[in-house]
Amino acid sequence: MDGLINGLYGIPVAGLLFQLLGYLVAVLPIVAPIMLRVACPLTLAALCGVVCERSGVVNIGIEGTMLVAAFVGWVVGVALLPVLPATPSPFFGVTPVLLIAFVAALGSAMLVSLLHAWLSISVRADQIISGTIVNIAAFGVTGYLNELISKSSPTSAGAFSAFVPPAALVNLPLVGWLFNMFLNQGPITMSVLVIVVVLQILLFRSRWGLRTRAVGEHPQAAETVGIDVIRVRYRNVVLAGLLAGLGGAALSMELTNSFQEGMTAGRGFIGLAAMIIGRWTPLGAFGAALLFASSVAVSQSITFAPPAGELGRLLGAIPGQFWDALPYVVTIIVVAGLIGRSIPPAADGRPYEREATS
């Protein structure tokens, strides 16, 4: 009896799944560039986490760091707008204003990271609390200053524009959409893939990577072979700030062209989730970020180009919040160890104290 009922239900369900698959394949070329764009700040946040935590410093202040970078990039831009020429060059729409603002955004993120480094490495404060301080302070300060400034300033200082790949490349059969995905992007998004690959190689093949991993796993061992644990950690956290800064800049200077209060909207935390799912490797983190981004991209696609018929009505009935929540659900499943365990560096989050000379 049960089997019969299942069989009866099975036919339309299988049919719907086929339709869904067909729909996804059909919209892939359109969705793919969106996916990479959404994944860009997530990936940079995750890489910031990888570089920090591989050296043994937990950084949950990525969210705040990105927010500061996004704000500073925008505010420096609008402040310079009256004094510097703002004619976009054909090269990614770069203007002198944007360039200076971009550098300021990165610098501010590195400064925020330096604060976190000082609190968690030198002061040996609880790293979770230090990261939380960064988040709360960033949210409050940028929100307040935004309130003050935005009334009397232009709303936008412009943004980096996307490269337009030659039509011949994009129209290639089968692989054309891939070129579109990676080349029809702004400079920051485009650079993400390069950064991921470079970091992956450096982490496992270079002296910096070896020392970073050793310091994150067994700092005493590193110290006994003459490595300055404190210095390695400072350097990594500040370098990680640069990555978070890139992610923040992408938000206010590339993906949009202005700043909104709290515009990071949890991306720093999703980035941390991507880092965990990616097992603290750059490539893995990138893959996880793409996975998360796909849920956003699919939900957008369903809103703007819903599939026809029964499937369209069904998907339309799924509330948007479901797609928003999906990355977190996946993260919980992974962290709970249901899809193979993800093991953090052994000394992650533990302040290092030089051998007490007693």
Add this chain to the structure above:
Amino acid sequence: MTIETASPPAPALEMRGITKRYPGVVANDHIDLEVRPGEIHALLGENGAGKTTLMNILYGLARPDEGEILLDGRPVTITGPSDAIARGISMVHQHFMLVPVLSVAENILLGEETMANPVFLDRREARRRILELGRRFHFEIEPDARVSTLSVGWQQRVEILKALYRQARILVLDEPTAVLTPQETEEIFAVLRRLAAEGHSIVFISHKLYEVLEIADRITVIRRGRVVGSRIPSETNEDDLAELMVGREVQLTVDRGASHPAEVALRIEGLRVADDRGSEVVRGIDLDVRAGEILGIAGVAGNGQDELVEALIGLRRPAAGRITLAGHDVTGHSPRQLNEAGVAFVPADRHRFGLVLPFDVSDNLVLTSYYRSPFARGILRNDAAIETAAKETVAAFDIRTPSVHAQMSTLSGGNQQKVVVGREFGRDLRLLVLDQPTRGLDVGSIEFIHRRTIAKRDAGTAVLLVSAELDEILELSDRIAVMYRGEIVAVVDGPTADKNAIGLLMATGGRAAAGVEQVPA
């Protein structure tokens, strides 16, 4: 105080008048040490005698208040580990300084990387050099193996390779045999002799007398921060060295007398236990321990002993099997239930399991009984009763503490362990589980704990002693069970046991062992 010989070669290392003061103590008091090229020089002393401080000074981890260090006759100032390494000094720490998740090659390269260019490591060249060094000293090792997959003996060789890769001329080994089987110890000794023959100078830190006599060319003994004597192995013996080291005559082996085993107190049947990752590490153990006997469990660390002990004291639920205590099934009972049934436990890591370091001595003494009368009245503590009982235990177990309210962490290791022993031994017991009860203690404290253990046995308690230190097992056990990969591979009579045969059983599980008489469990 060094020994003058007819034509001494120039010392490779000389430490002169090294003094280091810490608040309240003089850790090193004008210590002189001289190590010649190609010499194995043993530094003998109890824990806290100042050996480690002296070596930290040599390695640049601490600065001396007075004194000087000379390398090849030239005075030097060593500013830190990297400076020491650059000058050809390497140290093999007691707790290995290896990163478990990295490969052998990565561990060896770390800090002294062979580079293909300014950014990338030259892994091929590193591999070649590691293999070549291994061949030269007769221990070939796969450079790409993960360190966490290696046995302790091989990890030690990686540490030595690390030193050789840095072209160390002076090699300091801090208690290198503490975790090795007798066979592994022999192998490491062979490596050290070969190194010395090639002209390396070796400082061998130990408190094991017979080892020092076997391996050293010269022995310097320090006590309470001072050099109290120098010896040549051929002109001394264990008793002489022990007296020098402790400052009084010591009984090296406790007179344990004959045991009088009575009824079975603990019966383990078909016990299977899984570790934290879910893999079965205790694989079907059957064992009886009788009242009034000490059963020693010998085995290389990591063969399931930890999980066995945790199952016995209620910290870990067995996957299968039965544990009975004096005829009652206690499988899966909680630690408190077991405690009340007369089970006591002395853990290997007293800082993690036995003590609450920020608490004071009296609180630590009632950790297993604070909730009962007279220490509790309803939901309140009875401080007066706790203090009185604490004072009694402190006196009975000779715990050296300024007061029963001194914070636990301010006591020395030996006295901390006496607090654990005082709490666990100070009542009537059915079963006493000892997990490496003397790890890291000095000779005096070891003697004390061994005596108390024997006394407990003679009072009719069943004692289960787990230790990776074979010497301790041999010294105390009436029967010895050898544990290998989660199984008991042999049970032998204690007093007549042959050390090498047991060592072989520990290392191989007895597949190749001959000449061990099996005594029924």
